Every structure is written in C-alpha cells, then in structure tokens.
Amino acid sequence: MNFNLATAELFVPDGLPSDEALARTTHLCFAAHQDDIEIMAANPIITCFQQKDLWFTGIVVTDGRGSPRDDLYKDYTDEDMRVVRFKEQKKAAVIGEYAAQILLDYPSKLIKDGSNKLAVADIVKILKATHPQIVYTHNLADKHDTHVGVALKVIEAVRQLPTDEQPQRLYGCEVWRDLDWMIDDDKVPFDCTTHENLQMALVGVFDSQICGGKRYDLATMGRRKAHATYFASHGTDATTGLSFGMDLTPLMTNSSQDVGAFVQAYIQHFAQEVADRVGKLR
Numbered sequence: 001m002n003f004n005l006a007t008a009e010l011f012v013p014d015g016l017p018s019d020e021a022l023a024r025t026t027h028l029c030f031a032a033h034q035d036d037i038e039i040m041a042a043n044p045i046i047t048c049f050q051q052k053d054l055w056f057t058g059i060v061v062t063d064g065r066g067s068p069r070d071d072l073y074k075d076y077t078d079e080d081m082r083v084v085r086f087k088e089q090k091k092a093a094v095i096g097e098y099a100a101q102i103l104l105d106y107p108s109k110l111i112k113d114g115s116n117k118l119a120v121a122d123i124v125k126i127l128k129a130t131h132p133q134i135v136y137t138h139n140l141a142d143k144h145d146t147h148v149g150v151a152l153k154v155i156e157a158v159r160q161l162p163t164d165e166q167p168q169r170l171y172g173c174e175v176w177r178d179l180d181w182m183i184d185d186d187k188v189p190f191d192c193t194t195h196e197n198l199q200m201a202l203v204g205v206f207d208s209q210i211c212g213g214k215r216y217d218l219a220t221m222g223r224r225k226a227h228a229t230y231f232a233s234h235g236t237d238a239t240t241g242l243s244f245g246m247d248l249t250p251l252m253t254n255s256s257q258d259v260g261a262f263v264q265a266y267i268q269h270f271a272q273e274v275a276d277r278v279g280k281l282r
C-alpha cells in the first residue's frame with residue numbers, strides 16, 4: 001500500500017501480507033503522535049486483544065521530529081527522535097497485537113494547515129482498505145492544535161466515503177484534555193477495567209517521552225481510575241478504569257453539519273447543566 005509520503009511505514013506485527021492485515025481491521029484509530037493511540041484507545045485495543053474476529057489498527061499521522069527530549073535522549077537530533085518514536089510505536093503494536101500499525105510521517109505543520117489535503121487522501125485510502133466498524137480519533141475540544149487538526153482531517157475523510165462504506169461510529173477520545181466536563185448523557189464511556197497490566201505496558205513503552213520529563217504512563221492510568229470512581233456519585237464503582245469519548249458520528253452521517261457548531265453544542269449542554277444546578281439550589 002502506497003501513501004503520499006514515500007517515508008510512510010506500514011508495520012504488521014504478525015507478518016501477514018499488508019492487504020490481508022488491513023482488511024481484518026474492525027477497530028481503527030487515527031492519532032497525531034506516537035503514544036496518543038495508547039493513551040486514548042485502550043478500550044478498543046483490549047477489546048480486540050487475542051480475538052480471532054476483532055482486530056485493532058493504529059495510524060500515527062505525524063513524524064515525531066519535534067518531540068521534547070531529555071535524559072538519555074537529550075542530544076538526539078530530530079531525525080534520531082523520529083527513529084526512536086517509530087520504534088516505540090512498533091513495540092506498542094507488538095504488545096497490543098495490532099492488526100497493523102501505519103506511520104504516515106507528516107510534519108505537524110501540514111496537519112495544522114486546514115487547506116492541506118494530503119493526509120485526508122491517505123486517511124480515505126486507509127478507510128477503504130480497512131472498512132472498520134468503529135473509528136477513534138482525537139476529540140474536538142482537545143487543546144493540542146495537531147490533535148484537533150487530525151480529528152478535522154478524519155472527519156473530512158469519512159465524509160468522502162459512500163454511505164455504505166462509512167464506519168458505524170466515529171468517536172473523539174481523550175489525550176490533551178479529558179472529557180469529564182461533558183454532561184453524563186453526552187459522554188461515551190469506554191471500560192478500561194481489564195488487562196491493566198497490558199494497558200501499563202502500552203503506555204510505558206514510550207520511554208523517550210516519559211524520560212523527556214512527562215509521566216504519561218502514570219497520568220494516563222490515573223485518569224482512567226479517576227474517571228471510574230468519579231463518573232457516578234452514588235453507588236459503588238462499576239469499573240476500575242474508564243475513559244470517555246465524544247460521539248462524532250453525526251458529523252459523519254450529516255456532512256452539512258458545521259463542525260464548530262457541533263462541538264459548541266456539547267459545551268452548551270455543560271454550561272446549561274451548571275446554570276440549572278446553581279439556579280435550583282441557591
């Protein structure tokens with residue numbers, strides 16, 4: 001399979017020919033950076049783990065060249081960092097038994113450019129090769145420009161598919177900003193209770209980022225535990241790990257729906273809930 005950039009890579013952990021590897025995909029995730037998949041899509045990775053008929057494929061859109069670096073990696077050049085981050089992402093694909101891992105290798109600035117459609121074409125090609133049931137990407141209220149850039153390109157791509165080739169659901173997931181603020185009726189909860197050991201391995205393998213001074217491994221596992229306990233104020237915990245999604249499916253099925261207005265509606269639901277409670281109790 002060829003992508004727009006000749007340096008893009010497709011890695012199949014179990015060595016199946018790439019077209020077969022991609023065709024078995026049921027759960028597909030488009031992320032901006034190496035490690036975002038493992039932070040935001042633990043539920044589908046675990047759901048597909050060791051299943052014969054469920055397969056997870058991950059796509060990292062950017063190249064990792066601009067990554068922060070410290071400790072062991074402090075003198076690494078941008079190219080060295082790209083190599084390390086590609087290697088780490090492939091390790092995660094092995095641990096999580098992904099159907100395939102694609103690294104599209106785009107510089108972040110192209111992803112932050114709404115008028116640049118190169119990545120959209122690659123995303124359409126991947127969607128056609130995989131026909132997933134569910135697609136995961138970043139949520140539209142994320143505070144990292146490149147994350148939102150990826151989400152917008154994924155939305156653009158799924159809208160280009162014929163209706164009968166579209167996935168069943170499209171979800172925006174948590175990395176740089178969690179979705180605890182959304183009202184409970186709007187949140188899509190993803191159970192991350194099982195295989196905690198694998199979840200820790202998946203976020204722990206990105207040594208270059210953790211050594212860079214950010215404990216994403218501890219923070220990610222902690223966020224899942226916090227969500228599980230704080231999701232419902234009454235009753236005992238139904239899960240011991242939870243992450244939240246923003247349902248973006250209506251943006252796919254109704255291509256005239258304005259993306260900005262769509263995410264504003266979720267913010268309005270939150271604002272209304274806060275106003276209603278204060279109004280009721282004061």
Ligand SMILES: [Zn+2]
Pocket residue numbers: 032033036144147175
């Ligand atoms: Zn990221």
